[in-house]
Every structure is written in structure tokens, then in C-alpha cells.
Amino acid sequence: MRIYQEADYAAMSRRCANLISAEVIRKPDCVLGLATGSTPVGIYHQLAEWNRKGDLSFWDVITVNLDEYRGLAPTHTQSYRDFMQKNLFDHIDIRQENTYVPNGMAQDPEEECSRYDSMLRALGGTDLQLLGLGRNGHIGFNEPGPAFIKETHVVELSQSTIEANARFFESADEVPRQAITMGIGCIMEARRVLVAVSGEDKAEAVYRSFCGPITPEVPGSILQLHGDVVLVGDRAALSRLPDTSEEAC
Numbered sequence: 001m002r003i004y005q006e007a008d009y010a011a012m013s014r015r016c017a018n019l020i021s022a023e024v025i026r027k028p029d030c031v032l033g034l035a036t037g038s039t040p041v042g043i044y045h046q047l048a049e050w051n052r053k054g055d056l057s058f059w060d061v062i063t064v065n066l067d068e069y070r071g072l073a074p075t076h077t078q079s080y081r082d083f084m085q086k087n088l089f090d091h092i093d094i095r096q097e098n099t100y101v102p103n104g105m106a107q108d109p110e111e112e113c114s115r116y117d118s119m120l121r122a123l124g125g126t127d128l129q130l131l132g133l134g135r136n137g138h139i140g141f142n143e144p145g146p147a148f149i150k151e152t153h154v155v156e157l158s159q160s161t162i163e164a165n166a167r168f169f170e171s172a173d174e175v176p177r178q179a180i181t182m183g184i185g186c187i188m189e190a191r192r193v194l195v196a197v198s199g200e201d202k203a204e205a206v207y208r209s210f211c212g213p214i215t216p217e218v219p220g221s222i223l224q225l226h227g228d229v230v231l232v233g234d235r236a237a238l239s240r241l242p243d244t245s246e247e248a249c
């Protein structure tokens, strides 16, 4: 695993944007797996700026998002589709039809999960998967539980995730209780995984994911078994790692 320790959120965002742009330059028709949440906002803004300046094109790029809340329409201001439009897609030259986000309004969610997996397979998997990390170690919306779930699936959000994401809603009561998420198998099949973390409140999850036992109780810990993981964090988020200059643990 490669670790980049950056001074702060801005530097972490620039580093991740650099790694993503390197992939886009290397393979202009790459498949990027994308994440939502507060962490990637700075990364997306940096990519949009380079695109606006003409330094980077997303014309042939395909994007596949990790997850979506169940029951929120794509136009809902807290849906992950809306998040992606506002923070990235509306500001870059990507073709809208090349951007995939699970449909949280699907009448038959199980069918939507299989459709998403088939679509991922048809695309040949992701070249680079960007991940944030939940405070409880979740990746995508793969919450701590008794087993790793391989395929895209419907998940019951944990209380800690509902509380963490309540900041985006009027109150915790409005946070959807379910989501559709890419499974651990789809994430692990990415050719490269880029994990972005920022802030003291992620330090414990980073430590448990990369230095603790591999267990579905800490979904991010599965990444220890991936052959090409790049972890980029600011000092606060990486503060519990024993030595961030080389291997994590």
C-alpha cells in the first residue's frame, strides 16, 4: 500500500485529484468509480478547475458511483446523483450518459442491484475506485456486519451513519434508512483503489481499517487484501498510523 500524508484538506484534495488525473491522462476512456460525502468535494472542485482550464478532459471517461439513498429522487437535493451533478458532472465535459449512479427510486430494488452489477461487468470493472471512509469503517454504504457482501445490494444504514449524515438534512429523521451500495466484491475488483481521508474523526477508522484485523465489522479492513491501494490523508486522519512514511502496519 502506498500512503501519502498531506498537511491539510486542501493538499489531500490536490494529491487525490493528481492521481485521478494521471489515470485519465493514461487512459482517456477509463472507468472511474466515484464516491460522495464531504471528503471528495475538494477533489472534484480541483478536477473541475483543471477541466475548465483545458488541462484535463473527461469526454471519454465513464463514471460509476458507489451508492445512492433509497427513496430519494435523482433531483432531491440530498440524493447522491444531485451531489455528483452539483460537485462535478455539471462542471466538466463528461457525457451525461456515461455517468452511472444507482437508481434509488427503482420499484424493484433487487432488480436494480442486479442491473448495476451487470452494467459494471459490461464496463469491465473500474480502473480506479475513489473511496471515502465512514467513521465506523464503512466503504460505500457497506456497513459493519457479520459478513462481507460481494454484490451490489440494499443496505440498512447504521445508526452512526444516520447520525453522521444528519448534518446534510433538516434532522436525523429525514435521513433515509436504506441505500443501494456497490458490494465489497465490486470494490475489490477495481484495478486501483484510492482512499481519501481527512480529519481527526477518521483517525480511528483509518487505524482499524489498515492496521487491525480483517473483519466485516470494519468493512474498510478488506482493503488490506487489495494489491494496489493508495491512501491519501491529512495529518489528523493519519495520526494513529504507526509510520506513514512507508508501509502502514
Ligand SMILES: O=P(O)(O)OC[C@H]1O[C@](O)(CO)[C@@H](O)[C@@H]1O
Binding pocket: 035, 036, 037, 038, 039, 040, 131, 132, 133, 134, 135, 139, 140, 141, 161, 165
Ligand atoms: O466523506 P464523509 O462525509 O466523511 O463520508 C464518508 C463516507 O460516508 C458516506 O458519505 C456514506 O455515509 C460515503 O459515501 C463516504 O465515503
